[in-house]
Amino acid sequence: MDYGKVAEWHFIERMTKDEDFDSKVLLRRQLGAIREEIAGENPSVLERLLAERVVATWLQLQLFEGLYAAGMYQNMSEKQGSYQQKRLDRAHRNHLSAIRTLAQIRKLGPAVQINIAEQQINTAG
Secondary structure (H helix, E strand, O other): OOHHHHHHHHHHHHHOOOOOHHHHHHHHHHHHHHHHHHHOOOOOHHHHHHHHHHHHHHHHHHHHHHHHHHHHOOOOOHHHHHHHHHHHHHHHHHHHHHHHHHHHHHHHOOOOEEEEOOEEEEOOO
């Protein structure tokens, strides 16, 4: 099971109305196009994974920004506003971290080997 796709599905469901099938399809296509653009031509396995992460964090950021903006019209309390802003800030940091990591991997070049939890990952395509 692709848990990233499951999470993406949940975010899309939260961002769109149940009956709005066209918006769901459009958003999935948009995410696919963003994913391809970020991954680039002939991405390594690690670059593809990081491109997925960039798209996932971007989607999360969009959702939280929308919820924060919607809450502004619903007379949210100061405590609720603070919670929403902290969640948005955390999502933004996660997104920037994903982008930075992808950029670092690309800067290192095509033949980088990384050891994670005693497993070797070769970033070469």
